[in-house]
Amino acid sequence: MVNTGDTAFMLISAALVMFMIPGLALFYAGMVRSKNVLDTMMQSFFAIAIVTIIWVLIGYTLAFGPDKWGLIGGLKWFGLNGVGAAPSEYAETIPGLLFMIYQGMFAMITPALITGAFAERMKFSAFVVFTALWSLIVYSPIAHWVWGGGWIGKMGALDFAGGTVVHISSGAAALAAALVIGRRRGYKVEIMHPHNIPMTMLGAGILWFGWFGFNAGSSLGSGSLAGLAFVVTHLSAAAAMIGWVTAEWWKSGKPTALGAASGAVAGLVAATPAAGFIGPISAIGLGFVAGAVCFFAVSLKWRLGYDDSLDVVGVHLVGGTLGALATGLLATKAVNSLGDNGAFFGNPALFGAQAISVVATIAYAFVITVILLKVIDAIMGLRVSGEDEKTGLDLSQHSEAGYALHE
Amino acid sequence: MVNTGDTAFMLISAALVMFMIPGLALFYAGMVRSKNVLDTMMQSFFAIAIVTIIWVLIGYTLAFGPDKWGLIGGLKWFGLNGVGAAPSEYAETIPGLLFMIYQGMFAMITPALITGAFAERMKFSAFVVFTALWSLIVYSPIAHWVWGGGWIGKMGALDFAGGTVVHISSGAAALAAALVIGRRRGYKVEIMHPHNIPMTMLGAGILWFGWFGFNAGSSLGSGSLAGLAFVVTHLSAAAAMIGWVTAEWWKSGKPTALGAASGAVAGLVAATPAAGFIGPISAIGLGFVAGAVCFFAVSLKWRLGYDDSLDVVGVHLVGGTLGALATGLLATKAVNSLGDNGAFFGNPALFGAQAISVVATIAYAFVITVILLKVIDAIMGLRVSGEDEKTGLDLSQHSEAGYALHE
């Protein structure tokens, strides 16, 4: 039966997750050069549009429809047929439509996260095709595996709010994308300063705010579990900000604002799979480690030579993996009796399940993304011309300039 | 009796609608030249201040007080006398004061929407007087007609969240204002680039987020109806983004970021009257059409020669009219038994009622706005001097500069 309190919380949580996407647009756009600011923002905005339509027509039923062989959902809810006021089996106190759209917001933000990897060089048309297909072929299946009655969920792996489904899948896809599309012109030669760090910080602030809807909302109702997830999320973000800034203060001699913003996001990512399963003090530990580790992870790209423009791999793949594995260690039924115990609480099996879910998600997302991009490249080309890249994508792809001459 | 879940949702919804106004300020301000950025933002901010005071003192009772002749509310709740903790007859599960302030947020944003039409040239003092009077003489009566027990509501016309009350009224007033105040200096000669499109996109993101409070909140409680309105709103916005961008891609050869943001807003506008009355698939259709139609509508101003600076007519008048009429076609009791069936569901009478409500609202808002502006012009002057317009309104009206020299 629909409960007004649960529904109120889930309505707002859905709105909050949607608000994360403009937040992400700002977070990313502040880090690119000003000639690419609009293209970067528009990729996030347009991901909303594309995925919304795909999700309501078919993505939702593929993810949450009746399970087929543990791999994919059936077509029962094709075109939202039968999805309405009545609660679904997944959340028995909120309207079925609301569960559908809440899950849809996750489907939207996931491909938007990937855009950070190929920022400043992908053709907008290729981006559109890629996002549509990726959502169908990568996102919906993985969501089904974990949350829709598929094999990962059945195996007993825990993912409270999308550590594997959202962050690892997009992070692995980002790595694939960075490798397939290649480096930006001038990478490692020119200095590619973030053009507007306050914009990035505002984006981080919006992300943090919206993440409460993302993680606490994943309890699918209002109550103690939501409260726990809220607290774990916040503590992890705060601790990760300290972790990142401490690491860079020690390493480069300065605490940076971009580092603080990045650290917070890393902590939010790491908290995502764990939020409803671990205690507050564990959250602080997890966050601190995630912040420091992601700081070192983003510098890997310089050594390994791939150009993941905005560090989706270092933050989302690494942070998400860390969070998913940490859940296998730190989870405890003491805070959530519907959860499970992790290795530190006497149940090493959970860690195993977590590790399998991580590896499977990375492998699937990486391989399918490579194939998808290669096919798109062959058919329509992935990358703008060198001239267009130098001019900037705002002018070349959209005939717009982000900022006009002062008047 | 006050229900905590309903009240929780309405408290946050009221906050979300309020947040739309700074969002609107950014949406508009990004599109003006940098010399007018503060004046543009301040008009939206100050609309909050002016209308808040007017609304609590008298506007609320004029709109929602006991009906007089179907035309206006009585003075029973003058100065909020008798408005308190107890629920009003309009919303029986939330405190009366909360219903009052929730409705007040609608009253505030409506004149703020109009400011886009006369941006970059109206005297700030004239704006203040206009906004105060318009709220009293135009907004409160129309709100009464539709929602307060007046003739439009009695006639059976549907307006879920303000298609007529908010968007058509402000859109018609915008057309009147653009005609009365005349074009900006240099219109069609100089290039008047938006000075900061990322700012406009952030504004669109905030508007979208807040619109969930606007439309889902218009169910005046938490539950299935709010869930439906939420989904319809989101789908319409997403589909309209695609509609607008597709139309411009086809017409001008490029998909633009400003187009994506504008399309989303057009879809939100079109969904407003329909949100609680139509199904999700209808919402996609409505949104797509609204996006494409509004794209063509905004270019009308170039042909017809009036200067509606930020396209209030093309987006709000056209989008609102489309949504109101579409409600007359697509509404179905299958999704909301308290609603009605539209022409496509066997009840052409609804379309008639919708059409009458649209025409009446346009006529009333347009005529009264023209008269109001002419009177204000005669008494105090509407428009800044040519010199002030060239200098910019920030310096001439406010002695401020939006942006300082880099230091």
Place this chain on the structure above:
Amino acid sequence: MVNTGDTAFMLISAALVMFMIPGLALFYAGMVRSKNVLDTMMQSFFAIAIVTIIWVLIGYTLAFGPDKWGLIGGLKWFGLNGVGAAPSEYAETIPGLLFMIYQGMFAMITPALITGAFAERMKFSAFVVFTALWSLIVYSPIAHWVWGGGWIGKMGALDFAGGTVVHISSGAAALAAALVIGRRRGYKVEIMHPHNIPMTMLGAGILWFGWFGFNAGSSLGSGSLAGLAFVVTHLSAAAAMIGWVTAEWWKSGKPTALGAASGAVAGLVAATPAAGFIGPISAIGLGFVAGAVCFFAVSLKWRLGYDDSLDVVGVHLVGGTLGALATGLLATKAVNSLGDNGAFFGNPALFGAQAISVVATIAYAFVITVILLKVIDAIMGLRVSGEDEKTGLDLSQHSEAGYALHE
């Protein structure tokens, strides 16, 4: 017992208060010179990080643990021991962890408010140490006095949402900080324009939005009291915007956008202690006076010669004091039977209690802040070198630039 509606509202309220901090970062950062934009933002962001950790480990129990001598809380909840799903005695319908984190958000924003006083010249390392210690030695005790069972609350003084705890304490600390750290180089000689007023206005919009969580949320549940606090907050902000702008229009001949934003914040501050205790019409009066008074208060710094960079004293100390005293006049059991009557409603004793609470808070916060800063100065130095100050804190403290060359 946990109520889903109350919990839903408090979850979102906690998120809203957290969102105020990035809002504050923007509000402040828009007013500094562009060379200090990141340092200013980062101080607010980092205050979240530092205080979160301190709060969960020890600050919460010092503030809300079992009362010791009316002065401080005991260590019962050290490290959140015993704080979990069960409601605390302070809020019986929401999870204990949620009450803890909601209060934590107040603890975070309070030192962030102070940063406006020493903006553009404090060493980042000194800021970190100061914030950590201030939170422990000043914030937690005052919160205990007022809300945690301490002497001010027992005396019968009212503080709905933190007029003394948040605004007076931070405002008094700001005055202390401005005096101890001294003026910025070039103060009164160079023109120190706000570098980006639209950023400040966006910040004000976010603050206003979040303040609904701050004030209405302070009813600790969803219902009529929250509705009242919401309305009082909004009306006070709107009226204060008019009060400030009217005063400056009369005094300097122009209504400014920065004035509108500042006035709104002043009104929000003044409403904070009063929100759940006074009626709507009183709120309009309070707001209007607060706006006008704070306008004049900010100009005091020019006469008295201290450099409170971003007017924390004029807005938070003055506005908070005004609100706290006004509560002693305007409070009435007619709107909240659990509140009290003020002097205007036959109970002058309340005004006395309010006055004592104000004086005690100012005295304690001021004196301890002076001592703290002097000690920190002696040990590690408070202020950046003259060269670093001229270069700007972004480069000198963080090796970052807020904005890159246009490309």
Place this chain on the structure above:
Amino acid sequence: MKKIEAIIKPFKLEDVKNALNQIDIKGLTVSEVRGFGRQKGHKEIYRGAEYEVDFISKVKVEIMVLDEAVDEVISTIQEAAFTGEIGDGKIFILPAEGAIRIRTGERDKDAL
């Protein structure tokens, strides 16, 4: 060869560019500047504090021209940038010794 520098009001830039275009000037370079001169500045107010700001936004147009074109360029700018109000700006003439087109290496006359 001369270098002409004109400081003009920003909203006159389109006019000046178009006028120069019509007399076959094929290149010019523009930058945002702030000018101080007879045109009085403006008051700015921030939280009640009033500042007299002397600097006014202007645009600087730089054009390299052959000696024979100098007069025409000057009179064209003068006409196109004229409003008759204080602050219309100045045109400065500086001697120049050469010009090179980077792409081709062409020099002087051929480089313009």
Place this chain on the structure above:
Amino acid sequence: MKKIEAIIKPFKLEDVKNALNQIDIKGLTVSEVRGFGRQKGHKEIYRGAEYEVDFISKVKVEIMVLDEAVDEVISTIQEAAFTGEIGDGKIFILPAEGAIRIRTGERDKDAL
């Protein structure tokens, strides 16, 4: 007639403008520039990657003056812009051939 160009530290602009004002210089034009010179640049750090940034924010002041005023203008700027630290900047002197006030058509001496 000469054109004086001074590259100075941004926070010295007010001082320089006021000093020039006192010796009766009635007009000048200012722009934001980035300088590279002996003053060492600074390190910037973005997500752990460190960059040595050579360019430093400076302000360029341009003043057209009559020959007889050149020395006074130079020494005034020199004094007002002086801090004694590396990076105080330079003053350049360029020959100029004429000036025109757009509003009136006045030339040279009368145009300044």
Place this chain on the structure above:
Amino acid sequence: MKKIEAIIKPFKLEDVKNALNQIDIKGLTVSEVRGFGRQKGHKEIYRGAEYEVDFISKVKVEIMVLDEAVDEVISTIQEAAFTGEIGDGKIFILPAEGAIRIRTGERDKDAL
């Protein structure tokens, strides 16, 4: 003494600076400009309205050099800024009469 002004493509700035550095040029000043020339502008579209925008972002590099260094500086810039496409930009040579280092009062050769 000469003043060299080069208008180049923005993404070539690092290259030009480094190349000049290698021939021992110790100072230069850079500013953002917008150029109009043979390189065709671009279309911009705002809500369906299309505009032909003629101005293109460029960077101006200014260098004071001694007469004997002029040729080397020019050829260095030419090489470093070259892409071979229209819009690579120009180098202008202007006569200059002197330079002063504000910090020390050194003049001309010693001031550079």
